[in-house]
Amino acid sequence: xxxxxxxxxxxxxxxxxxxxxxxxxxxxxxxxxxxxxxxxxxxxxxxxxxxxxxxxxxxxxxxxxxxxxxxxxxxxxxxxxxxxxxxxxxxxxxxxxxxxxxxxxxxxxxxxxxxxxxxxxxxxxxxxxxxxxxxxxxxxxxxxxxxxxxxxxxxxxxxxxxxxxxxxxxxxxxxxxxxxxxxxxxxxxxxxxxxxxxxxxxxxxxxxxxxxxxxxxxxxxxxxxxxxxxxxxxxxxxxxxxxxxxxxxxxxxxxxxxxxxxxxxxxxxxxxxxxxxxxxxx
Numbered sequence: 001x002x003x004x005x006x007x008x009x010x011x012x013x014x015x016x017x018x019x020x021x022x023x024x025x026x027x028x029x030x031x032x033x034x035x036x037x038x039x040x041x042x043x044x045x046x047x048x049x050x051x052x053x054x055x056x057x058x059x060x061x062x063x064x065x066x067x068x069x070x071x072x073x074x075x076x077x078x079x080x081x082x083x084x085x086x087x088x089x090x091x092x093x094x095x096x097x098x099x100x101x102x103x104x105x106x107x108x109x110x111x112x113x114x115x116x117x118x119x120x121x122x123x124x125x126x127x128x129x130x131x132x133x134x135x136x137x138x139x140x141x142x143x144x145x146x147x148x149x150x151x152x153x154x155x156x157x158x159x160x161x162x163x164x165x166x167x168x169x170x171x172x173x174x175x176x177x178x179x180x181x182x183x184x185x186x187x188x189x190x191x192x193x194x195x196x197x198x199x200x201x202x203x204x205x206x207x208x209x210x211x212x213x214x215x216x217x218x219x220x221x222x223x224x225x226x227x228x229x230x231x232x233x234x235x236x237x238x239x240x241x242x243x244x245x246x247x248x249x250x251x252x253x254x255x256x257x258x259x260x261x262x263x264x265x266x267x268x269x270x271x272x273x274x275x276x277x278x279x280x281x282x
Contacts, residue, residue: 003220004132004221004222004223004242005132005133005215005216005217005218005221005222006132006133006135006211006212006215006221006222006223007127007130007132007133007134007135007222007223007225007278008135008136008137008208008211008224008225008241009134009135009136009137009224009226010136010137010138010225010226010227010228010232011138011140011145012074012076012138012139012140012227013073013074013226013227013228013246013248014225014226014227014232014246014271015116015117015120015124015148015152015271016114016115016116016120016148017115017116017117018075018076018227018248019074019075019248020113020115021114021115022075022076022112022113023075023113024108024111024112024113025075025079025108025109025112026075026079028107028108028111029079029083029104029108030045030079032104032107032108033083033086033100033104036087036090036092036100037087037090041086044085044086044089044090045082045086048082048085048086048089049082051085052072052081052082056070056071056072057070057071057193057194057252057254058194058195059071059081059085060077060081061073061077061080061081061169062081062084063098063169063171064171065094066171066198067195067198068168068170068171068198068201068231069169069228069230069231070228070230070252070255072250072252073227073228073230073231073250073251074227074248076105076109077228079104080101080105083097083100083101083104084097084101087100087101109140109141109144110144114148114151116148116152117270117271119270119271119272120152121152121154122272123271123272123274123275124152124154124157125154125155125156126275126280126281127274127275127280128155128159128160129156130278130280133159133161133211133214133215134159134160135160135161135162135163135211136149136160136161136162136163137163137166137168137204137211138162138163138166139164139165139166139167139168139169140165142162142163142165143164144164145162145164146162149162161211163207163210163211166203166204166207167201167203167204168201168203168204168231169201169231170201170202170203170204171198171200171201172200172201172202172203173200173202174202174203174205174206174209175202175206178205180209180219181200181202181205181209184199184200184238184239185199186198186199186200187199188238190254190255190258191254191257191258191261192252192253192254192257193252197230197234199234199238200235201235204235205235208222208236208239218240219236219239219240219241220240220241222236222241222242223241223242223243223244223274223277223278224236224237224241224242224244225243225244225245225246225271225274226243226244226245226246227245227246227247227248227251228251228255229243229245229255229256229258229259230255233245233258233259233262233265234258237258237259237262237265242262242264242265242277243259243262243264243265244259244265244266244267244273244274244277245259245265245266245267246267246269246273246274247267247268247269248269
């Protein structure tokens with residue numbers, strides 16, 4: 001814990017067993033998508049899934065025409081990636097595709113189950129008990145995430161700050177000029193990945209900057225933990241934060257290697273690996 005003044009956690013897939021909790025989401029997403037493309041959805045869906053499975057690194061969550069997260073990152077992103085292909089093949093324009101997919105996500109996410117990682121409560125209690133400020137920064141709605149944390153009910157949960165709607169997928173400048181953000185390159189290359197990873201995610205940066213302003217921490221004294229390197233960790237790591245990737249079986253090797261290549265970066269398959277990273281008991 002030397003020189004660590006702030007801990008930032010992602011939520012879905014980091015706290016939770018995302019493949020299990022997303023089952024109702026996937027069912028509802030498919031039903032909603034069927035309303036847009038009609039009775040041929042199963043054929044469209046299966047064909048798109050086969051294309052993605054054959055070359056998963058070629059595809060991903062697209063925002064404004066740019067891939068912002070891997071196609072196989074989690075079930076939520078897999079649905080979005082399949083949905084992009086299905087809607088495009090159905091002849092639906094790009095802007096309308098984005099509107100449909102974002103609307104489906106907002107409608108279907110509340111249907112997800114609450115399935116925490118077995119060590120989630122223990123890890124959160126250890127982090128909060130360390131005395132270092134702990135924040136959750138997530139794309140999901142604040143109220144939904146807070147409700148799930150209330151179900152987990154860790155000791156000290158009142159000190160766990162949740163910032164939802166982080167829009168980590170949006171590539172745009174922050175709300176004001178900032179020399180720290182200005183120093184970020186537009187993109188970076190990861191060994192083993194043919195496409196670039198885009199870094200200038202202004203909404204996400206604003207959420208982190210607010211935390212740094214409130215805590216007095218800096219990127220260099222922050223640890224960020226998430227389950228998708230490209231979405232959660234690439235930008236903070238480039239800013240100088242230490243990163244910890246909680247990998248799933250589907251996490252690509254290039255993301256694991258990228259996390260370890262960040263100075264002080266590490267990976268684990270259990271959330272409890274973060275405690276080892278921070279030299280905390282657990």
